[in-house]
Amino acid sequence: MSSSIILPMQYPIITSWQWVANSFAVLGNYPETEPWIMNHFIQLQLTTNPGRISAFVDFFRTPVFEYCPWLFHQHLKRETVRFINEDICAFIVDCINLNNYIYGVFDQAFFIEGHDSLPHDLFIYGYDLERQVFHAADFTFTGKYSFAEVPFEQLEKAYHAIEGDEDWLFSGKGGLSLISFDDSLGYEFNISNVAAQLEGFLTGHNCFEKSREMTHKTNPCVYGLGVYDQLIENLIKIQNKEQGADYRPFHVLCDHKALMLRRIPFLEQYGYLKPGTNLAERYQSIENDAFLCRNLLIKYMKTEQSSIIDKIITNIRKIRNEEGEQIESLLSNLVIV
Amino acid sequence: MSKQDIAGQIIQRIEQKISASPGSSPEDAVITADTLLRDVWLRLESIQVVDLVVELETSYGTELPDELLGQIDRSPLKVSDLAAMVAGEAV
Incomplete structure (x- = not known):
């Protein structure tokens, strides 16, 4: 087994929100996905957000991981993840070895010094066993979308610190997503x-x-x-x-x-x-x-x-x-x- | 204060901001009065550009043109022109 793997990831052409930035960071490595990108992300939507700081503006929420033809998306409940492997770091390393990016909610207060509880979605795209770190992307490290290294020990704590409603991804279903790129598929521009x-x-x-x-x-x-x-x-x-x-x-x-x-x-x-x-x-x-x-x-x-x-x-x-x-x-x- | 003095102070502020940016190299922070502002803006985060404009407006009691906060990719403006704006001279 290799001691380190970094899956293809490049700084995205647009960032907007983390689900957009993460998708584009993967798809940007594959020019064949350009027609699909050009066929989507056209409509803008503003969602009223009573009680929050502001309304929420995004591209029309095409669920990229589910519908992008080249992305193979497997979604697992936390219980299922635990059943497969109780050691979350070992589970993630195995998933990366199988060419899967991992997407889920983690308490990022464990990565950011002096921050209170911060359940936020993190995108993991590599690891280094010798240095015991994962490579991950999100907005929380610097305030803008960026790549960072997260120690295994901190990631384990950050994963287990998430409880109940804090696991809000996928309309509150929560869990972990495994996303891989399948180059055998294609798309016809419409x-x-x-x-x-x-x-x-x-x-x-x-x-x-x-x-x-x-x-x-x-x-x-x-x-x-x-x-x-x-x-x-x-x-x-x-x-x-x-x-x-x-x-x-x-x-x-x-x-x-x-x-x-x-x-x-x-x-x-x-x-x-x-x-x-x-x-x-x-x-x-x-x-x-x-x-x-x-x-x-x-x-x-x-x-x-x-x-x-x-x-x-x-x-x-x-x-x-x-x-x-x-x-x-x-x-x-x-x-x- | 002369335009040259103001340019020197602006350069110092810019160099401090660039040095504070993660991943910046010492070469990035080398700025002269003849450096194009579009090249300076490229080395800064958007928030740092806004910070710089607000700091200059506050420190020198002036109002700078909004175009500095837009895309200046094709602008011929230099650091010395920014100093002239701060000094209240026409550019």
């Missing part, structure tokens, strides 16, 4: 599906509504351009001190624009978009505005200058109008055969 998602973005309608049971249960949501209207309402509440400020929704907006900017040349390259549009240039400007909104909100969080919120609202209105126009233009230039 341009009609892209068009349906773009139309849904324009009209604020979720085109996946009819298959709602295939995704996670959520609080009520708004979609597409409707997300911007709701973000403006939330910003007014932040300005009036009725709600705390949170830059994460704006980080997701930046990632959404970055992916749209990647999608436009992809569509052109494969003949799904008529050549000669200036969509990429226009989307670059939208991406810049999203980026500015995020950084202005961070500036507001440091200074609490009310005028900054006014600037963000102005920029969001600009993004909403500009993106509406560009998506209409994109739809009218798609080549659907």
Whole structure:
């Protein structure tokens, strides 16, 4: 048995949330997955989050581990894991030897000095037996998505410290997921599906509504351009001190624009978009505005200058109008055969 | 305070931030007045860029343009231009 293994992992092109970042960190190693990525992550959703710091903005929650054609997903209850091997570190090492990434909730207070209990999902992608460490990824180590080493001893404590509702992954089912990459599978790009998602973005309608049971249960949501209207309402509440400020929704907006900017040349390259549009240039400007909104909100969080919120609202209105126009233009230039 | 003095202080602040970033090398922290701001921003986390702008605004009692917080990938602005902005000169 090898004394160390690191499964393929690269810094993801977008991070957004940990389930997005982890998926992209794996899929980024395999160029053949690009058509699937370009066919998804188009719709934005904002989930109302009563009682929490802010609304929750994400790409439409395509359950990547379950539905990405190349990923083989095995989900085990904690009881099953214990039945297979009571030593959680030995179990994880065995799983990695079988080319599985491991995803589950751990109490990350055991990895981060001076932190109170912090049940958070961790993605493990390697180990080193000599140094007795796992290689893992998450946002908790540095505040941004990053890779770190976690000692076996700490990981064992972090795993066993999770109890009851703290094991919240997969709509509260909890347990550990084993994810491996199977290169024998494939995917056929579906341009009609892209068009349906773009139309849904324009009209604020979720085109996946009819298959709602295939995704996670959520609080009520708004979609597409409707997300911007709701973000403006939330910003007014932040300005009036009725709600705390949170830059994460704006980080997701930046990632959404970055992916749209990647999608436009992809569509052109494969003949799904008529050549000669200036969509990429226009989307670059939208991406810049999203980026500015995020950084202005961070500036507001440091200074609490009310005028900054006014600037963000102005920029969001600009993004909403500009993106509406560009998506209409994109739809009218798609080549659907 | 002269623009050169301000540039020197800005460079010091930037170098401190870069050195504090995990994974940064000593070469990353070498900044001059002629270094392009887009190259400086690349070596900093977004939060550090915002921190720097807020620190400069607070320390020098000035307001810097929002464009510094957007994407400046194609901007010709240099550290010396930032010093001029802080000094209240037109750039």
